Amino acid sequence: MILDLPMQADLQLIQQHRQQLIGKELIQANRRQFAYDYQTxxxxxxxxxxxxxxxxRADGPYRIERVHSNVALTIRLAPHVIERVxxxxxxPYRR
Structure with missing residues (x-):
């Protein structure tokens, strides 16, 4: 049933609440990441x-051929095969 009642919603309050939730989720996602500088x-x-x-769960180890600035690496899979990942x-591979 549809009633003819005026809707009262504070849209700015709703937007602020959603932005706070996004901020919390972003902080949690960043905690899972770890900083590591890869070298050739x-x-x-x-x-x-x-x-x-x-x-x-993982293959390798593979040697890094090149580190790119756009969050990518070029690794050598075989003597004549490289892949950008x-x-x-x-x-990181630790022995």
Missing amino acids: GQEVLKLCYKPNKLNH SLRRVK
């Missing part, structure tokens, strides 16, 4: 997208 010649592990239960898909 280092080794990284390439994370697998949705691995099966018994498969490895996002920083989110790699993690």
